Amino acid sequence: MPFAEVRSREIFPSPAPLSMATITESPRLLHISGQVSQDINGNTVGPGDIEKQTSQVIEHINTLVNEQGGTLADICKITIFLTARDHLPTVMEVRRRYFKQPYPATSAVIVAGLANAEWMIEIEALAALK
Secondary structure: OOEEEEOOOOOOOOOOOOEOEEEEOOOEEEEEEEEOOEOOOOOEOOOOOHHHHHHHHHHHHHHHHHHOOOOHHHEEEEEEEEOOHHHHHHHHHHHHHHOOOOOOEEEEEEOOOOOOOOOOEEEEEEEEEO
């Protein structure tokens, strides 16, 4: 894990699984475009099921980082795009299954929609690789 968590006593500590910030000196950064819930044939995985979609998206991120010699522990920043605020607790629960402390720095944005109407979540990520 070539990054460290940064916290400040001057900022409220969120109970969500995230770091306020992360710092890295890694020379290799893997920029992962927004991943969506699709299978290898382009079919939506888990239509209407935010838990399944979130798991599928994180599995895609895991695959991409693994293929470059890293793990999910190397993910230092993620941005989550959700189509409904009500999905946030489930997304946080799924994230806790995949990510351990120090958690990636995280932003979550509620959007009107994604490129496919069946998609409920999209996540982009940044990995600091050794």
